[in-house]
Amino acid sequence: MSGSNFGSDELAQFRKTFFEECAELLVDLEERLGALHPYTQDVEGLNAIFRAVHSIKAGAGAFNYTGLVRFAHTFEALLDRLRDGKAELDERTLPCLISAGDVLAALVDTVREGKTADEAFGADVRDELESLMDGASGGASPVPAAKADAAPTGPQGYRIVFRPDSELFRHANEPLYLIRELKTLGTLEIACDTSRLPDLAGLKTDEAYLSWTMTLRTDKPRAAIAEVFEFVEDECELIIEPLADAVEATPEAVPQAVTIAPAAVAVPVAAPTVERAAPHPEGKAEQKASVASSIRVELARVDRLVNMVGELVITQAMLAQQFNENDVGQGGHKTLQGFEDLAVLTRELQECVMAIRMQPVKSIFARMPRLVREVSAKLGKTVHLEMSGEQTEVDKTVIEELADPLTHMIRNAVDHGIESTEERIAAGKSPDGTIHLSAQHVGSNILIHVEDDGAGIDRERLLRKAIERGIVSANAKPTGEEIDELIFSPGFSTAAAVTDVSGRGVGMDVVRRNIINLGGRVQVQSTLGKGTRFTLVIPLTLAVLDGMIVAVGEEKYILPLTSIVESIRPERGQIRALTGGYEVASIRGEFVRLVHLARVFGVPQAVGEPWNGLVVLVEQANGTKIGVVVDELIGQQQVVIKSLQDNFDPVAGISGATILGNGRVALIVDIEQLTRLADRPHPTPLPNTDAPSSLTDELANVA
Amino acid sequence: MADPQDQQNPETTAGPSSPATRQFISFRVGDEEFAIDIMAVREIKGWTATTVLPNQQNYMLGVLNLRGTIVPIFDLRCRFGRGLTQATATHVVIIVSVDDRIVGLLVDAVSDILTVNAVDIRPVPDMEQTVDSAFLSGIIPVGESMVVLLSLENLFNQTPSAGLPAIAA
Numbered sequence: 001m002s003g004s005n006f007g008s009d010e011l012a013q014f015r016k017t018f019f020e021e022c023a024e025l026l027v028d029l030e031e032r033l034g035a036l037h038p039y040t041q042d043v044e045g046l047n048a049i050f051r052a053v054h055s056i057k058a059g060a061g062a063f064n065y066t067g068l069v070r071f072a073h074t075f076e077a078l079l080d081r082l083r084d085g086k087a088e089l090d091e092r093t094l095p096c097l098i099s100a101g102d103v104l105a106a107l108v109d110t111v112r113e114g115k116t117a118d119e120a121f122g123a124d125v126r127d128e129l130e131s132l133m134d135g136a137s138g139g140a141s142p143v144p145a146a147k148a149d150a151a152p153t154g155p156q157g158y159r160i161v162f163r164p165d166s167e168l169f170r171h172a173n174e175p176l177y178l179i180r181e182l183k184t185l186g187t188l189e190i191a192c193d194t195s196r197l198p199d200l201a202g203l204k205t206d207e208a209y210l211s212w213t214m215t216l217r218t219d220k221p222r223a224a225i226a227e228v229f230e231f232v233e234d235e236c237e238l239i240i241e242p243l244a245d246a247v248e249a250t251p252e253a254v255p256q257a258v259t260i261a262p263a264a265v266a267v268p269v270a271a272p273t274v275e276r277a278a279p280h281p282e283g284k285a286e287q288k289a290s291v292a293s294s295i296r297v298e299l300a301r302v303d304r305l306v307n308m309v310g311e312l313v314i315t316q317a318m319l320a321q322q323f324n325e326n327d328v329g330q331g332g333h334k335t336l337q338g339f340e341d342l343a344v345l346t347r348e349l350q351e352c353v354m355a356i357r358m359q360p361v362k363s364i365f366a367r368m369p370r371l372v373r374e375v376s377a378k379l380g381k382t383v384h385l386e387m388s389g390e391q392t393e394v395d396k397t398v399i400e401e402l403a404d405p406l407t408h409m410i411r412n413a414v415d416h417g418i419e420s421t422e423e424r425i426a427a428g429k430s431p432d433g434t435i436h437l438s439a440q441h442v443g444s445n446i447l448i449h450v451e452d453d454g455a456g457i458d459r460e461r462l463l464r465k466a467i468e469r470g471i472v473s474a475n476a477k478p479t480g481e482e483i484d485e486l487i488f489s490p491g492f493s494t495a496a497a498v499t500d501v502s503g504r505g506v507g508m509d510v511v512r513r514n515i516i517n518l519g520g521r522v523q524v525q526s527t528l529g530k531g532t533r534f535t536l537v538i539p540l541t542l543a544v545l546d547g548m549i550v551a552v553g554e555e556k557y558i559l560p561l562t563s564i565v566e567s568i569r570p571e572r573g574q575i576r577a578l579t580g581g582y583e584v585a586s587i588r589g590e591f592v593r594l595v596h597l598a599r600v601f602g603v604p605q606a607v608g609e610p611w612n613g614l615v616v617l618v619e620q621a622n623g624t625k626i627g628v629v630v631d632e633l634i635g636q637q638q639v640v641i642k643s644l645q646d647n648f649d650p651v652a653g654i655s656g657a658t659i660l661g662n663g664r665v666a667l668i669v670d671i672e673q674l675t676r677l678a679d680r681p682h683p684t685p686l687p688n689t690d691a692p693s694s695l696t697d698e699l700a701n702v703a
Numbered sequence: 704m705a706d707p708q709d710q711q712n713p714e715t716t717a718g719p720s721s722p723a724t725r726q727f728i729s730f731r732v733g734d735e736e737f738a739i740d741i742m743a744v745r746e747i748k749g750w751t752a753t754t755v756l757p758n759q760q761n762y763m764l765g766v767l768n769l770r771g772t773i774v775p776i777f778d779l780r781c782r783f784g785r786g787l788t789q790a791t792a793t794h795v796v797i798i799v800s801v802d803d804r805i806v807g808l809l810v811d812a813v814s815d816i817l818t819v820n821a822v823d824i825r826p827v828p829d830m831e832q833t834v835d836s837a838f839l840s841g842i843i844p845v846g847e848s849m850v851v852l853l854s855l856e857n858l859f860n861q862t863p864s865a866g867l868p869a870i871a872a
């Protein structure tokens with residue numbers, strides 16, 4: 001079936017895979033580049049970067065993307081020199097590497113879109129790479145001496161045992177080419193071992209029978225030889241050992257597969273017998289296992305799995321409930337036990353499945369050092385970024401949605417948060433600013449802090465601006481926290497000068513909206529002169545939610561547990577009606593606006609008076625508290641979030657739905673929309689939800 | 704666990720009938736017979752109580768859990784402006800797929816499967832007294848009587864048709 005000519009479908013599939021791999025490699029590349037520091041010898045990091053670039057080059061070569069290959073080649077060449085210690089990673093090289101990474105990514109993008117890159121594109125970076133390379137090789141570098149495993153002393157040799165698996169041929173690799181490549185490294189003596197070759201009758205065309213033992217005399221490092229075999233190392237048995245060692249070493253010191261070492265050079269034919277005895281199946285299996293430690297799965301499949309398990313959990317709960325309701329007869333006890341075991345198992349299964357989608361936040365954190373470096377360089381500030389909790393895991397979809405807001409916040413912190421060096425010195429602070437980015441798990445949420453030691457929010461100036469722009473009425477007396485909240489108002493920027501770094505105040509309101517869309521919240525704490533701290537509270541996953549089930553009339557609704565502060569049954573005297581139909585409850589001296597869920601949603605037969613029902617105190621994303629009046633609390637439950645919008649239009653006040661243990665659908669209340677819904681005399685569906693709830697509204701509401 | 708959306712029935716599986724014939728499911732709302740394309744029908748189930756969505760048009764009866772999918776249910780009688788159906792367990796919900804969405808239609812009863820020669824489908828007369836003609840895509844004569852062919856797309860079209868507010872707008 002598999003002819004040598006691939007159909008266009010297959011080719012398209014290969015190409016798709018190539019670009020998927022490129023995307024991953026580029027992410028890895030960027031991460032590794034970001035971790036490099038001038039004048040350090042991070043051989044492992046450089047190797048990883050080299051491999052990424054090399055893999056992209058190899059793939060690009062297969063598809064004839066010549067521009068990409070050419071650039072990758074130059075990039076790779078410099079990297080090779082760096083890791084061999086022939087060039088030094090100084091403050092000129094590092095930015096060049098980073099911009100080379102950008103160019104590479106851009107080139108990949110270009111070819112993915114089917115365009116041909118402009119010849120001149122990236123040429124400047126390539127020239128610089130080349131110049132760095134020349135400079136390095138020209139100025140006889142004293143560095144290599146310090147390097148441990150490179151820098152061979154004088155010409156020496158290696159013994160190479162190369163025994164291809166049949167896999168190697170299946171992947172269309174050709175030993176001849178590899179051997180030719182080896183020959184370019186030095187003088188090569190080759191002995192071919194044909195002892196495994198069967199009679200012609202028993203010959204299978206797709207088996208690998210030949211192996212080679214070679215002696216290479218070269219002054220190149222071992223890595224140069226390993227590189228020749230780079231793409232086949234999983235598909236063959238390969239032993240590369242320094243010649244001198246092989247001769248001098250005692251038999252037990254040498255790896256067991258080559259106990260014939262002393263005789264190896266002279267009698268290569270002897271090798272196979274010993275090698276065959278070597279436990280290579282295990283060795284191979286081990287190698288394969290390390291390769292297969294992760295698999296690439298389409299996200300849609302995982303989503304489907306998550307959904308199915310969600311159904312399973314619901315069905316299990318439903319069964320258990322029905323069983324409990326029915327009369328438990330003979331043997332009921334055993335069945336009950338079975339149900340309990342089932343419940344435990346399904347819960348564990350659900351956790352496992354959810355864990356598949358979890359990824360460390362490192363993938364976005366890793367972009368930040370570079371961002372800080374670039375932005376601070378542009379602004380002429382010195383800013384250090386400290387990070388912690390990069391390994392904290394969160395759902396993949398959350399990670400994707402988190403990248404933009406976080407980028408924005410970091411950029412803001414460098415631009416607006418941290419003062420200029422002169423101002424810092426004048427204020428008696430260290431001239432270098434520090435931003436701390438951290439992540440941690442708290443319950444079923446992830447907490448992300450972005451903290452700077454900058455000037456903090458100047459409340460006086462902020463309020464003045466807000467009044468100027470009519471965001472706050474002139475006679476309002478907002479509290480300090482409420483003023484801080486103003487930075488989340490749309491179109492609000494307090495930066496004295498608009499810079500091209502953070503733009504024109506289309507910032508924090510977008511950040512807040514993004515975070516709210518994730519079901520999370522943003523808070524700000526600031527001390528004038530000391531710094532500002534933003535806290536993002538985001539659910540670990542968008543698929544499940546900890547909810548409180550409440551009853552209103554015949555209906556049941558779910559309030560997100562993260563928003564709930566407390567629930568109380570108020571005294572009659574705590575409730576006061578205001579003009580315009582507003583009702584407030586006085587709770588420990590604080591006046592909280594009440595919103596009747598029954599009225600907002602038009603539910604009949606609900607408890608009318610708050611003192612006969614319950615008031616659930618919830619906190620909106622902007623920190624405003626409201627009291628949601630319900631009939632009663634049913635209980636707390638983790639629910640699987642279902643979209644209403646797959647089959648219907650958005651419903652005002654409802655963020656989603658879930659399925660309860662009895663199989664009925666329950667609606668999840670969108671706390672953020674409640675006040676606005678309640679403000680309408682006869683609530684009708686809102687066209688969209690991005691109308692900002694301004695501080696003045698909230699202030700008026702609180703009375 | 705058949706996912707309704709997986710069952711993309713291509714026209715070619717229409718069975719023994721020739722390409723010129725089409726099949727419809729006919730059902731009753733009040734005294735009238737209506738029909739919809741059988742290809743759009745995912746399943747037919749008895750009425751069960753829905754979860755009411757707040758602040759919707761009155762013909763939008765709420766949502767049902769269909770093996771994990773949240774499906775909105777519409778009262779066809781009410782959609783035609785003839786008052787709410789007092790739904791009981793004997794009423795029927797036809798689950799259909801319209802424009803990539805899965806929705807349920809509450810009807811009184813399902814009647815038959817009609818195999819109709821395409822040329823026998825008559826156009827809708829200009830004047831229609833009982834139902835807004837935008838919902839109708841043709842008339843199928845069956846013996847002495849006739850069955851009105853519904854256009855699901857227009858029934859759930861976002862743009863309001865003359866005189867009636869759009870569903871779920």
